[in-house]
Amino acid sequence: MKRAGGSPTVALNAKGIRMREEGIDILSFAAGEPDYDTPEPVKAAAIEAIRQNDTHYTSAAGTTALRRRIVRKLREENGIDVSEDGIIVTPGAKPALFAAMMCFLEPGDECLVLTPAYPSYRSGILMAGAGYVPVPLRFEDGFRVTRKMLEAKVTARSKMLIVCNPCNPTGHVLSAEEVRDIADFVLAHDLLLIADEIYEKLIYDGREHLSLGALPEISDRVITLNGLSKSAAMTGWRIGYSASSPSLARVMLKFQQNSLNCTAAFTQTASVAAFDCAAETEAMRLGYLRRRDLICDGLNAIPGITCPRAEGAFYAFFRVDHRGMSAGELAEYILEKERILLVPGTAFGEGGEGCLRMSFAADEASLHEALRRLGRLFG
Ligand SMILES: Cc1ncc(COP(=O)(O)O)c(C=O)c1O
Structure with a gap:
């Protein structure tokens, strides 16, 4: 256990929750969590299963x-x-x-x-x-x-x-x-x-x-x-x-x-x-796709940011070129200045330096606001 670190994404998410509880206006994109609700047929089946003991x-x-x-x-x-x-x-x-x-x-x-x-x-x-x-x-x-x-x-x-x-x-x-x-x-x-x-x-x-x-x-x-x-x-x-x-x-x-x-x-x-909720899953996928494009286009319009279009999953993994800052320094700087919680690429090991991870499984208003704040910071 001494050799293993804690989970950086779980820890960052907890930090975001704590800051929010303290009344700080923070936008957190650190969690690896869908923002959709579980499909209704699954919820109904669970309630019925509990009723059936x-x-x-x-x-x-x-x-x-x-x-x-x-x-x-x-x-x-x-x-x-x-x-x-x-x-x-x-x-x-x-x-x-x-x-x-x-x-x-x-x-x-x-x-x-x-x-x-x-x-x-x-x-x-x-x-x-x-x-x-x-x-x-x-x-x-x-x-x-x-x-x-x-x-x-x-x-x-x-x-x-x-x-x-x-x-x-x-x-x-x-x-x-x-x-x-x-x-x-x-x-x-x-x-x-x-x-x-x-x-x-x-x-x-x-x-x-x-x-x-x-x-x-x-x-x-x-x-x-x-x-x-x-x-x-x-x-x-x-x-x-x-x-x-x-x-x-x-x-x-x-x-x-x-x-x-x-x-x-x-x-x-x-x-x-x-496993029979293909339509619901597809609706979620299309929602993520729309937000991937929103976030990639928005980030790429900011000077110093390069955001490849994610081929899958729901994360933008983008590079920021800003005053030679490391990924960890960038994440701290963005949190401090603009109250946005992102995960430094180095949390994911070798090859992540200079990069940040932003989940786009978030509501569009928050994504727009994050783009506005990042544009203000780096623009
Ligand atoms: C790559 C990867 N594998 C596994 C998991 C764990 O998923 P679960 O919630 O089913 O334990 C995650 C969750 O973030 C993940 O990103």
């Missing part, structure tokens, strides 16, 4: 109904051929991530992470006692990864690679070429691959989401992580899952049995309905 332990791996629905979803939407005993339902995707790292990483092992990355990857690796090996991607290259970059970081101790697609924070969506390179790489070095697909449904401009777990030659070494937090605006429900070969799932199930036990019963029951 669906309030006891479930099997540790999750209810049969939900696991079957996940199996169908993965087959139909992702081309991932997984059986029911390869699915573990967890209270959010994060516990599935930690289960995988606790189960398959040991002191002496190394885990490669494409950075900038979700900070919990690093924390989890360090909590498992393993070595964290960043593979820094470049802003100038659109955060694309190549086989060469991966090969430069692999050692005899490498055990696992973590990939987030679409990526939090950069919004990058893996191309077919990158997927091929990653698959060849993990196969050549006998690695496990964690594919975090939590933002899968939030992809723009006609891009296609490609699941690494769908490639037959590596499917037995891929642990796909997903959940309903982002796709169905269900962060507080805590529903995620892992999908893998039954032999990997058996190990992770032991971890779940001995730690979390199971995911809340009525949220599991209600979650089955979320």
Whole structure:
């Protein structure tokens, strides 16, 4: 625990909440949280499940109904051929991530992470006692990864690679070429691959989401992580899952049995309905797309700011060139001068220097106001 830091985004969010409670007029774009409400059919199903006393332990791996629905979803939407005993339902995707790292990483092992990355990857690796090996991607290259970059970081101790697609924070969506390179790489070095697909449904401009777990030659070494937090605006429900070969799932199930036990019963029951809420998810995606364009166009109009159009997820990850300030200094400066809370790119590890992350899962009035204040500060 000494080696792992806290979560910078959670800490910043708490700071924003505290400032607001103190009556400070602050605009916070630090959280990774949809601003939509959970679809009505899911809420109705949860209320009914509680009425029916669906309030006891479930099997540790999750209810049969939900696991079957996940199996169908993965087959139909992702081309991932997984059986029911390869699915573990967890209270959010994060516990599935930690289960995988606790189960398959040991002191002496190394885990490669494409950075900038979700900070919990690093924390989890360090909590498992393993070595964290960043593979820094470049802003100038659109955060694309190549086989060469991966090969430069692999050692005899490498055990696992973590990939987030679409990526939090950069919004990058893996191309077919990158997927091929990653698959060849993990196969050549006998690695496990964690594919975090939590933002899968939030992809723009006609891009296609490609699941690494769908490639037959590596499917037995891929642990796909997903959940309903982002796709169905269900962060507080805590529903995620892992999908893998039954032999990997058996190990992770032991971890779940001995730690979390199971995911809340009525949220599991209600979650089955979320997989039939494609129309609601699509409406959210279109809303995020509109706000992505609003924020990118607005930021790019400010001198010194370069904001690539996020290919997926709901974050603008932009570079600010201002008096040689570091990302941390910039975030402090913006908070102090204009009361806007953003996350410094360095919170996401190597490759994030000079950048800031701004969630555009926020109401349009706040986004307009933030653009006005940033324009005043840098214009
Ligand atoms: C990349 C990534 N993976 C996993 C998670 C965790 O999601 P959950 O709320 O399902 O635990 C998040 C949440 O911010 C995330 O951004």
